[in-house]
Amino acid sequence: MTSLVLFYLAGTLTLGGAVGVVGTRNIVHAALFLLASLMGVAGIYLLVFAEFLALVQVLIYGGAIVIVVLFALMLTRLQEFRGSMENRQWPVAVVAAVVLFGVIAAAIVRTGTPAGLERQGPGVQDIGTALFTQWAIPFEVASVLLLVALIGAIVIARAGGRD
Amino acid sequence: MITLVHLQVLSAGLFCIGLYGVLARRSAVLILLAIELMLNAVNVNLVGLAAFVDNGQFMGQIIAIFVITVAAAEVGLALAIILRLYRNRGSVNVDQLNMMKW
Numbered sequence: 001m002t003s004l005v006l007f008y009l010a011g012t013l014t015l016g017g018a019v020g021v022v023g024t025r026n027i028v029h030a031a032l033f034l035l036a037s038l039m040g041v042a043g044i045y046l047l048v049f050a051e052f053l054a055l056v057q058v059l060i061y062g063g064a065i066v067i068v069v070l071f072a073l074m075l076t077r078l079q080e081f082r083g084s085m086e087n088r089q090w091p092v093a094v095v096a097a098v099v100l101f102g103v104i105a106a107a108i109v110r111t112g113t114p115a116g117l118e119r120q121g122p123g124v125q126d127i128g129t130a131l132f133t134q135w136a137i138p139f140e141v142a143s144v145l146l147l148v149a150l151i152g153a154i155v156i157a158r159a160g161g162r163d
Numbered sequence: 164m165i166t167l168v169h170l171q172v173l174s175a176g177l178f179c180i181g182l183y184g185v186l187a188r189r190s191a192v193l194i195l196l197a198i199e200l201m202l203n204a205v206n207v208n209l210v211g212l213a214a215f216v217d218n219g220q221f222m223g224q225i226i227a228i229f230v231i232t233v234a235a236a237e238v239g240l241a242l243a244i245i246l247r248l249y250r251n252r253g254s255v256n257v258d259q260l261n262m263m264k265w
Binding site for chain 1: 164169173182183186197203213237243244249
């Protein structure tokens with residue numbers, strides 16, 4: 001019962017933050033709403049016993065991605081949106097989002113919860129073992145991907161160069 | 164007691180809010196933030212399925228870790244492109260980025 005209350009709290013934080021991200025007119029506020037939403041997701045990870053992912057979520061999203069977004073907002077001074085923050089197709093976007101949510105939610109509720117579900121979470125040690133044995137090759141590929149993205153970002157954003 | 168349905172409906176809601184943001188916003192930075200919301204919705208779904216269905220195999224959590232990795236790389240590259248765009252065009256309004264149209 002307590003877990004359900006905590007779930008609704010974290011879910012409200014997540015969805016409220018998400019609505020703030022897509023609804024606010026201030027871009028810096030949007031980045032801070034994104035932080036709130038991501039921390040709500042971290043709380044949900046804790047509730048389903050994925051504590052390693054909750055930690056990764058706080059460190060990478062809260063500590064890295066939101067900070068990088070705020071830096072980018074400082075470097076691109078955005079006073080250019082005088083009129084609406086939304087483009088002309090926003091009513092279509094509302095309809096598309098609501099219809100998609102209706103379809104997915106109907107499918108989920110019709111399917112229901114299969115019988116005999118057990119909440120179980122692996123420890124951090126299990127995840128580490130799996131990541132470095134069974135998933136070692138994807139792990140190395142991910143590290144190469146991060147290196148390529150790092151070098152690519154430096155080359156693209158470098159001052160000067162050939163425009 | 165939390166059930167899988169709770170997590171899946173939450174994930175669907177987060178994904179659809181992100182979809183609205185991607186379709187309706189004019190600033191490239193805000194579209195990027197909405198894409199982050201959608202990636203998080205996918206992660207919630209993966210972690211929920213790993214916790215409730217996958218008998219102690221936690222494959223969903225491993226895949227969620229890789230999704231977070233790719234999201235970090237994507238944000239870094241996309242913000243570099245946005246910075247470059249701002250420097251070259253003086254704007255990050257995606258309605259005005261039509262130089263590849265003819």
